[in-house]
Amino acid sequence: MIHARQPLIELLHLHRYFGKTRAVDDISFEVYPGEVFGYIGPNGAGKTTSMRILATLDEPTYGDARVDGFSVVDDPDRVRRRLGFMPDYFGTYENVNVREYLDFFARAYGLRGTERTRAVGSVMDFTLLNTLAEKPINGLSKGMKQRLCLGRTMIHDPSVLILDEPAAGLDPRARIELREMIDRIAQLGKAVLISSHILTELGELCDRVAIIEQGRLLATGSVEEISSHAEVVSRVSMRCLDDPQPLVNWLKARADISDITLDGNRVACTHEGGQENQAILLREVIQAGFQILEFSSKTKSLEDVFLHVTKGKVQ
Amino acid sequence: MSAEAIPQSAAPRATQSTTPGWFARFLVxxxxxxxxxxxxxxxxxxQALKSRQFVATFLVVLLACWGVSFAVVAIIGPDVYYVASGPTMLMVYATILACPLILIVPFFAFRSLAAEQEDNTYELLSIxxxxxNQIISGKLGSAAVQMMIYLCGVSPCIAFTYLLRGVDIPTIVFLLIYFVFLCLGLSMLGLLAGTNAKARHTHVLISLLVVLCLVIVLSSTITSIPEFVERGFVDLQDPWFWLSNFAALTFYGATFSLLHAAAAAxxxxxxxxxxxxxxxxxxLLHACFLGWISIGSFFGPRSPEFFLLVLLTAAASSAAYWYLMGALMTSEWPHLSRRVLRSLPSTTLGRMFLTWFNPGPQTGFMFAVSSLSAVTLAGLMLILFFPPVGNWPSRDTVFYFLLLSWCYTLLFLGIGKLLIGLIRTVTYVQLSAGFLVHLILLLLACGIPQVIFLMTPSLRLGSDFSFIQTTNPIWTLVTLIDNGPLAVEANTLLIILGPAALVVLLLNIRSLIVDVHHMPRALPERVAQDEALLHPPPEPKPINPWEAEASSASSEVKA
Structure with missing residues (x-):
């Protein structure tokens, strides 16, 4: 991915305290144009609080956040013109249909005349809500409401989108559709900050992720970077050409190996260490004279990385 | 949304029309x-036009008007040609109209803002x-539209009252005008209340208070309608009628503007x-009040007693007003944001005269005190031109009232502000909490001496005033007005309160120096860039014929 020089989202030593509770405690990261940035952490980790600060709905106790170079504290009006925020609730009105709802927000964002009509039409096309234009919002399903809210978020063509748990409560089909939409939004060069509990989807969707727990940033980077940098435990499997028992005995003598199982001529064990240590292990096994046909380790999913980084303290 | 990325199927329909008739043009x-x-x-x-609640209420109002019309015509029968039944009918219609205009529309305005916060839509709106200001104006406009719909519904019936004789057009018109202003004013108050209904428990409490207040206003309006219609309040020939209405209008406008700004804030x-x-x-509101009270005293009876009474009223109202406003201003958050620092006055003159308009408790304290001081000083100077009069209120009474009310206001505001500052060293104090500190201080200062007074028989059975009541401004000043300066030993009080007020002023001036030294900050580079994009500077105009020729030549080349 090509990063433009100027990040669209910057969190600069962001702190937010509620009394003695440190909801956000010194968080800093940047999101660039065209990037989908996943924000993951257990409940109460501070994701929504920091997203609300970015959306100018709350103020930091210390530190600052910038959207397209504008401070959320000093220039909230300029930030709001550049930002679309989709909170984890719908926020719909009674006695309003889909077109009227989008039309209202288009007007509220200062779109006038044909510009407004075109924006409403484009968003309805994009979110596949064309056929539901005259339908009252209260009669929409959860997935449709979610699409409508995404449409509302995009109505003024913001360069930054902040999506708080957009896939929560959606069925698999709606999730896939949402994922495709977010992918297309990123292709338009917008920066997308997204939080979700569905880590498998985030893993596929996000270019980079930030993991936070108890208000603190634990790791930032791509899933691969985080998993390689973290001190991880992985399951390693080796297939031997001849009798595997000597290899089992050799492995048992090592401190970084545990939980060895034998299945035919395949030996599986738990190895403590990152990918570099796995390469060293393979080299040492071969140097010890064992004939290895196959060496593999299970690739870490975002879920594994998250559980490892957060020490499994998911609430 | 990028035009290339997203299909543009929903082009504006109005522009697709190939044969635009007058109606199409009208629609466009x-x-x-x-x-x-x-x-x-x-x-x-x-939303309102689709809402069952609005449609039902409107139908009820309409049916009530029609029902009353048919019923009255049926009862009067042929006598309709001989009896002037217009006033009675106007009273009935006005009572029916008062219900939606004074109760339903203002409550709807309150609910529309409170419900936004309840339904989580307010945050989406706020970003x-x-x-x-636009949000408040929009909500107010919505209340005004509803009001107009109700008025339109009832207006044929009200016009009918003129045909029934006994009521003139000015009375009908002014009755409706007063209703419109009352409805808008109450809606504004409803919106202000709605901005405070953020938490669920406060929402319930404020809802009850709003309904209670509206019911009280409605009942008092309904009881005053007969008097308005029957006593011929409207006299277009009377200059006092126009003057008082104009005064009321300007006062209403200033108050409305203050409430609007408060709700937006x-x-x-x-x-x-x-x-x-x-x-x-x-x-502005205070200037409006002082202006009209001055005009009133100019046109009123030419007697020193009347003038002193006006002066006393102005002094008492000003002290109460600036205490109330000062209590709010001294509860403001003391730190100026970077955004505010950017907009501080930069010139010497600006810093000299406009610093008191900057946010913060220090400037707020000085703003309230200096405004009241100006009124007090003007009052004292005016008194010098009047000979001492023995009747109530005496010149001495007004003189001491001006000085003592100034001392009390300064003392209570200053001590309250210092207390809030102390509490702020321990915990965060919201504006409402700061105001509560002021209120508690005043209640304690009035309540404690009052309790001692009531529980001590020697004091209770003795003279009206005791120095125990020194901290009680209400008792002291009321006794001063009722019984004169001697009754409260005004000289001694002034010797006690005057220096105390000056000490409090000096204590507060220390922290004020920090605020005065705030310098305006430059715009951040990114903001300056954006500002230049949004509001590009106008192209320089040619100042002589040669430059004009050169610019036209260059534009031709560009073309």
């Missing part, structure tokens, strides 16, 4: 006009390009400068 023109209308007004009007972003617009309006 109407659409263009609506583009300039507040979006909230558009949305809420759409749009709409300013806090409640929902505005915290780093915004929400204080300066409020202070300007506070000053």
């Amino acid at each position: 023109r109407a659409e263009q006009l609506i583009d300039h209308v507040n979006p909230i007004l558009v949305k809420e009007t759409r 749009t390009s709409l300013s806090a 409640q929902i505005g972003f915290t780093s915004d400068n929400r204080s300066t617009p409020l202070r300007k309006r506070m000053l």
